[in-house]
Amino acid sequence: MEIVFLGTGAGIPAKERNVTSIALQLLEERGATWLFDCGEATQHQILHTSIKPRRIEKIFITHLHGDHIFGLPGLLGSRSFQGGESTLTIYGPKGIKDFISISLKVSSTHLRYPLQIEEVEEGIVFEDSQFIVETKLLEHGIPSYGYRIVEKDLPGALQVEKLLAEGIPPGPLYAKLKLGEEVILPGGKKIVGKDYIGPSQKGRVVTILGDTRICENSRVLADEADLLIHEATFNYNESKLAFEYYHSTSLQAAEVAKDANVKKLLLTHISSRYQGEDCFSLVENARTIFTETEIASDFNTYSITR
Numbered sequence: 001m002e003i004v005f006l007g008t009g010a011g012i013p014a015k016e017r018n019v020t021s022i023a024l025q026l027l028e029e030r031g032a033t034w035l036f037d038c039g040e041a042t043q044h045q046i047l048h049t050s051i052k053p054r055r056i057e058k059i060f061i062t063h064l065h066g067d068h069i070f071g072l073p074g075l076l077g078s079r080s081f082q083g084g085e086s087t088l089t090i091y092g093p094k095g096i097k098d099f100i101s102i103s104l105k106v107s108s109t110h111l112r113y114p115l116q117i118e119e120v121e122e123g124i125v126f127e128d129s130q131f132i133v134e135t136k137l138l139e140h141g142i143p144s145y146g147y148r149i150v151e152k153d154l155p156g157a158l159q160v161e162k163l164l165a166e167g168i169p170p171g172p173l174y175a176k177l178k179l180g181e182e183v184i185l186p187g188g189k190k191i192v193g194k195d196y197i198g199p200s201q202k203g204r205v206v207t208i209l210g211d212t213r214i215c216e217n218s219r220v221l222a223d224e225a226d227l228l229i230h231e232a233t234f235n236y237n238e239s240k241l242a243f244e245y246y247h248s249t250s251l252q253a254a255e256v257a258k259d260a261n262v263k264k265l266l267l268t269h270i271s272s273r274y275q276g277e278d279c280f281s282l283v284e285n286a287r288t289i290f291t292e293t294e295i296a297s298d299f300n301t302y303s304i305t306r
Contacts, residue, residue, distance in 0.1 A: 001026060001151070001204055003227070003302045005268065006045040007037075010233045010247075011067055014272035017298055018045055019067035022208060022229065022268070024149065025051070029130060032057035036147065036208045042071035043078050048299060054084035058126070060133070061092030062210025063144035064099065073103040080112040087114040091126070091133075093143045094119045120145060136221050138212035140246040145210055148221040151203030159196045204304050207262070211269065213243060214252040222260035226304050230256060231269035232295070236285040250282040254289035265293045266302065 002025040009017030019039030023046075026032050033056045035042075046053060056079065061069055072090075079088065090096065097117045104111070118125065122145075126133040132150045137143060158178045160170070168185065176183050177193035184190050205225040209218055212231065222228045230253035234242040242249050250267055257265035267282060274282060283295040 001029060001206075001304045003206070003229070003266070003304065004049055004051065005296045005298055005300045006035075006042055006049070006051075007039050008268045008270055008296045008298055008300075009067075010231070010269045010271045012272060013040065014275070016275060017270060017272070018042075019070075020269055021045065021071065023049075023051055024206065024208075027055075029151070030057070031055065034149075035059040037062055037068040037210075038071040038075055039067045040070040043075045045298065046075075053079040053082050054086070056084075056088060057086070059088070059090045059092075060147050060208075061090065061096055062146070062208075063140060063142055064093055064095050065142065065211070068210070069096070069099060072100060073107060073109065076100070076104065076111060076115070077107075077109045080110070084113050087116060089116040089118060089126075091118045091120050091135075093145060134221070136217040138210055138217055139215040140211045140213070144212055146212070146218060146221045147208050148225070149206045149208070151205070153203045154201040156198035156200050159198055162196055201306055204306060206304060211247060213246050214248050214256060218256045219260045222256055222262050225260065225262045227264050227266065227302070228257050228260065228262040229266045229268055229296075232267035232282055232286070233269050233271050235274070235282055250286040250293075250295075251289060254286035254293055257290040257293070263292065264302075265290055267293065267295045270295070 004023040006021035007018035009019050013019055018041055020037045021039050021042040022036040024034040033051055035056055097119055120135055122136050124134050134148045135145045138146050173183050177196050180193040182192045206227045207222040207225040208229045231248050232250035232253045233247035234249045236249050236251035239249050279295055283293055286293040
């Protein structure tokens with residue numbers, strides 16, 4: 001599980017930062033990539049990474065401001081040209097379906113793969129045997145959502161050394177024991193799989209928030225997360241401006257991380273007013289509240305280990 005930042009800027013592209021898009025690489029887990037937001041030129045940013053558009057399985061949109069969605073039509077079309085055939089599902093606030101449908105229709109863009117569009121409300125928006133994705137409404141000028149991605153706990157490993165110590169050699173029995181089944185050994189002894197399986201591995205939790213003022217739902221979504229990605233459009237001394245524009249300061253992002261007891265905080269959605277070394281003050285101030293803070297830059301990657 002790895003995060004790749006494709007764009008870390010706010011509002012408009014800057015020389016050092018493109019507008020928002022974040023890739024969650026789940027190559028080992030499911031051979032797929034999930035995108036969170038798709039600002040203008042996201043597909044250009046992808047060209048500088050190892051991400052394969054045909055492997056993009058899901059796109060989660062936080063809100064419908066242009067710097068978070070204007071890259072969608074181009075990326076969807078390019079995915080067809082680049083051999084994408086599997087179903088792509090897009091999740092986003094009400095209105096995302098109209099935006100995509102009209103864009104594709106007016107541009108006469110034909111997709112060679114099934115496209116599903118789910119307009120979300122608060123609650124669980126996706127669940128399968130591996131992951132649960134939950135969303136809650138944040139505080140922004142228009143409906144903006146945060147996403148909590150929870151990996152389900154993994155079953156424990158088969159304790160092979162214990163089996164060998166008891167004289168049970170490798171073979172078909174191991175597969176049944178791994179499933180927790182009861183098996184009878186050649187000598188008639190009965191054993192149960194659960195007695196030979198180690199403790200389960202706790203799944204990882206990643207929280208990716210859309211644009212927002214500091215709010216309680218941010219803390220709820222981030223609770224005990226391994227990684228929190230929070231916007232930091234403004235510096236600590238511009239909290240009034242952040243409130244007026246429905247955004248957060250880096251210090252406020254750190255407060256959320258501390259209150260939610262997360263393991264790591266990554267700051268993104270950085271205003272173009274902060275260039276070069278000016279960005280360091282954002283993270284330095286945040287670290288006065290929450291030490292495990294870093295500021296993201298375009299093409300940064302972060303692994304999330306168990």
